[in-house]
Amino acid sequence: MTNTPHAMIELKNVRKTFGEFIAVEDLSFSVAEGEIVALLGRTGAGKSTVLNLVMGTLRVDSGSIRVADADPYHDFRALRGRIAVSFQTDRLLPWRTAVENAELGLLILGVKKAEARRRALDWLARVKLTGAEDKYVHELSGGMRQRVSLARALAVDPKIIFLDESFSQLDHVTAKTLRTDFLRIAKEYGKTCLFVTHRIADAIEIADRALILTKGARIALLETITEESRNDAGALTALHDRIAAAMGGADDDDEEDDREAATP
Amino acid sequence: MTAGSVKTTSPPVPVASGMIGRPRKPANTEARRDLIATTIVVVVMIVAMQIASAYVPDYIMPAPLNVLESTKELLLNDKTHIFVTLARLAVAVVFSMFAGIIIGGIMGTVGALRPILRAVIIIDTGIPALSWMLVAVFWFRDAETRIFFILTVILLPFYALNVYEGIRALPRDFVDMVESFRPTRWQVLRYLIIPHIVPYIFLTTRSVIGYAIRMAVFAELVASAIGIGSRMSLAQSTFHIDRVFAWTFLLVILNFALQAGVGALEKIALKWRPEVEVR
Numbered sequence: 001m002t003n004t005p006h007a008m009i010e011l012k013n014v015r016k017t018f019g020e021f022i023a024v025e026d027l028s029f030s031v032a033e034g035e036i037v038a039l040l041g042r043t044g045a046g047k048s049t050v051l052n053l054v055m056g057t058l059r060v061d062s063g064s065i066r067v068a069d070a071d072p073y074h075d076f077r078a079l080r081g082r083i084a085v086s087f088q089t090d091r092l093l094p095w096r097t098a099v100e101n102a103e104l105g106l107l108i109l110g111v112k113k114a115e116a117r118r119r120a121l122d123w124l125a126r127v128k129l130t131g132a133e134d135k136y137v138h139e140l141s142g143g144m145r146q147r148v149s150l151a152r153a154l155a156v157d158p159k160i161i162f163l164d165e166s167f168s169q170l171d172h173v174t175a176k177t178l179r180t181d182f183l184r185i186a187k188e189y190g191k192t193c194l195f196v197t198h199r200i201a202d203a204i205e206i207a208d209r210a211l212i213l214t215k216g217a218r219i220a221l222l223e224t225i226t227e228e229s230r231n232d233a234g235a236l237t238a239l240h241d242r243i244a245a246a247m248g249g250a251d252d253d254d255e256e257d258d259r260e261a262a263t264p
Numbered sequence: 265m266t267a268g269s270v271k272t273t274s275p276p277v278p279v280a281s282g283m284i285g286r287p288r289k290p291a292n293t294e295a296r297r298d299l300i301a302t303t304i305v306v307v308v309m310i311v312a313m314q315i316a317s318a319y320v321p322d323y324i325m326p327a328p329l330n331v332l333e334s335t336k337e338l339l340l341n342d343k344t345h346i347f348v349t350l351a352r353l354a355v356a357v358v359f360s361m362f363a364g365i366i367i368g369g370i371m372g373t374v375g376a377l378r379p380i381l382r383a384v385i386i387i388d389t390g391i392p393a394l395s396w397m398l399v400a401v402f403w404f405r406d407a408e409t410r411i412f413f414i415l416t417v418i419l420l421p422f423y424a425l426n427v428y429e430g431i432r433a434l435p436r437d438f439v440d441m442v443e444s445f446r447p448t449r450w451q452v453l454r455y456l457i458i459p460h461i462v463p464y465i466f467l468t469t470r471s472v473i474g475y476a477i478r479m480a481v482f483a484e485l486v487a488s489a490i491g492i493g494s495r496m497s498l499a500q501s502t503f504h505i506d507r508v509f510a511w512t513f514l515l516v517i518l519n520f521a522l523q524a525g526v527g528a529l530e531k532i533a534l535k536w537r538p539e540v541e542v543r
Contacts, residue, residue, distance in 0.1 A: 055444065080446040091441040095459045095536045104455060108445040138538040156445065 006033045007066070008160055008192040009054060014063035016049055023049040025216040026063070033159075036186060036193040038203035038210045042247055046217030047196045051164055054194060055085065068159050081109045084153035088165035090145035092137045098148045099124060099133040105156040123151040127181060143174035150178070154185060161186070163195040167202055179205050200243050204230065212246040221246035326506035334510035342495060346514065349492040352408070353480045356415030357473075361465065363416070364423020369457070371424065372431025382428075385421045393418055393479060397486045410487040411480065418479050422472050423465070430464035431457060463537070466530040473522050477515060 007030040016024040023046050031037045041047045052058040053065055056072030056079065065071065070078040084105065092101045103120035107113070124133055127147040132140060140148065146166065153161055163182075167175040183206045186193055197203055203210045204225055212221040223243060229235040310328045317327040326334075339346075371381045396417050400410040434457065442456050484493025492511055499507035 057440070057443070077446050083444075085441070085444040087437070087441060089437060091437045093438065093456070093459070095462075095534075097536075104442075105445045108442070108447045108451050108455065136536045136538075138536075 007031065008033045008035075008068055009037075009194060010064075010066045011050075011054070012064045014050075014053065014065060015061045016053060016058065017061055022216050024053070025218055027217045027219070028063075029211055029219065029222075031192055031194055033192055034190040035209065036183075036195060036207045038195045038197055038207035039213060040197060040200065040203050040210055040243060040247060041213035041217075042198060045213040045215060045247075047198070047213060048164070050213070050217050051162060051194070051196050055083070055162060081156055082158055083160045083162065084156050084158035085162045085164060086146075086150050086153045086166040088169060090137075090142075090149040092140075092145055092148055092152075094137045097134050097136055098129060098140060098144075101137070101148050102151040102155055105152055109156055119155050120151065123155040124148070126154075126185065127151045143170055143178065146170060146174075146178060147181075150182060154189075154191075157189075158191070160192045160194070163193060163197075165197055166195075168197065168199060175202070176205075182206065200240055200247070203243070204236070204240065210243060212243055214246070214248070323503050323505050326509055330506045331509040331513060334504070334506040335513055338495075338507065338510050338514065345491055345495050346518075348490050349480055349484065350518070352411050352415070352484075352491065353476055356412055356419060356480070357469070357476055359412070360416050360419035361423050361469070364420050364468075365427050365461070365465065367420070367424040368427025368461075369431065369453075371428040373457070381424070385424050388417060389421045389425075391417075393482070397483055400483075401487055407488040407490075411483045411491075414483040414487070415476065415479055419472055419476055422468050426464045426468040427461050430461035434460055463534055466526065466534065469526050470523065470530070473526060474519050477519055477522070481515065 009031040011030070012028050014024055014027045015022075027046075027050065029037075039047050039050060049058065053060055054067055054072060056067070056076050059073045065073070068079060068082045070082075072079055072083075092098075093104070096104065099117065099120050102124055103116040106116035106119055111119070121133060124130065124147075127150055129144060129147050129151065132144055137145060146169070150166070166182075167179055170178065179202060185191075186206075195203065195207060207225055210221075210223045210225060211219055212223070214220045221242065223239060225239065229239050313325060313328050313331075316325045317330075322330070367381055367385070371378050371385075393414070396414050400413050404410045404413060438456060438460075439452075442452055447455070480491075481493040481496065484491035485497045486493075488494050492515065496508055496511045499505075499511065
């Protein structure tokens with residue numbers, strides 16, 4: 001008997017078009033339980049379409065998608081509380097304080113107000129926001145807002161977390177700290193994670209595997225990233241170069257990050 | 265609820281960081297400045313009235329002291345009429361607000377009904393207030409029903425249209441974020457749409473309050489035997505111009521008080537909103 005890990009996200013021969021435009025062409029991959037997979041690609045590679053398909057906000061033309069053993073589009077409500085999303089921008093509701101934003105998902109899931117507040121406060125502490133609980137959104141810095149957004153996603157205790165360019169709007173130092181914190185939390189609680197990014201540095205730092213997509217969401221490269229490759233300067237540079245070549249070059253804006261990532 | 269059911273545009277409320285402008289001056293400084301300006305205008309008006317009253321007969325321009333005396337009299341003897349007008353105004357504004365929120369909400373979230381409701385609202389706003397007043401006299405026997413009807417048909421479209429605009433201005437990002445938790449339709453309404461439209465409701469109330477007072481008085485003049493409007497009509501027909509001025513003075517004070525009340529409520533309800541001053 002083989003001991004194959006259970007696939008939490010599974011795409012089989014997925015195709016999605018918008019009119020004449022083929023956004024996703026015959027895409028298949030899976031993400032095992034507790035695994036962090038990065039979807040890398042340049043703008044227009046189809047990353048966001050794949051994420052929207054997996055989140056159930058778009059319907060596939062053909063092929064199949066299973067997320068936590070459910071069809072994310074047709075069984076939209078079945079994934080209630082089992083998935084959460086951390087977006088590129090924090091998307092905090094300005095009329096709610098930090099803690100009220102963090103508890104929003106819990107309240108939607110029907111958790112009692114007192115329990116939701118307790119869990120939200122707990123998660124704000126874990127993302128190092130103790131003392132900022134009662135601040136309104138405009139009183140928080142960009143990094144703090146992104147942390148609240150992360151706390152909101154993690155507070156519902158989802159099996160699967162989707163990260164949509166979650167760190168790309170932050171400055172390098174804040175982004176790095178937040179990535180480290182996220183990785184610690186994700187590994188500690190065994191979260192499965194699909195991480196969409198165009199920044200090689202982000203992917204190398206937190207992903208177990210990197211899936212590099214080119215136009216039409218075709219898989220150009222599949223790389224397994226190990227601790228050894230992260231800690232070995234030569235291996236890291238080679239890994240970075242392979243990914244950059246598969247993507248058709250790293251974005252100029254991100255070269256500094258990428259150079260940093262290539263240094264163990 | 266599917267994401268497609270809510271029309272969205274850009275975020276309406278910018279946050280403080282990165283915003284063009286500078287923090288607003290302390291509220292008390294601004295209030296003091298407003299008070300000084302208002303006092304100057306009032307003093308100039310009183311002086312102008314005093315000068316004019318020396319040159320024209322009393323029934324054209326009464327002296328300010330006579331108006332003050334009449335105001336005192338009205339406050340002592342005609343309080344009931346003030347309360348009646350206030351009660352009519354309050355009932356009509358509150359009803360128009362709730363009905364407007366419901367209609368605007370339906371316009372913003374139910375695509376199939378939007379064109380019909382919008383057409384009704386646009387036609388309503390095109391009908392002159394005087395037409396409604398005359399029609400109300402024919403349609404309803406009871407004075408209260410007449411005034412309630414007149415005020416409602418005039419005020420409701422403002423609320424409906426502004427609430428609809430508020431829903432249209434709901435940022436797509438917020439909708440996607442809330443929908444990622446797979447909420448019910450009621451939860452979308454409770455956690456997203458209702459808090460988002462609160463500033464639009466306050467804005468509408470502040471905008472219509474002065475207009476509503478004028479319409480209430482006008483409606484009373486046409487359709488009722490009690491209330492400030494009817495007393496003004498009586499003062500005019502008995503050549504008590506000082507009382508007409510006194511009622512007008514009281515109406516201005518009433519408008520100030522209501523605006524201040526709504527402003528205070530707004531400050532409490534929208535304490536989350538950063539205040540800025542554009543250079």
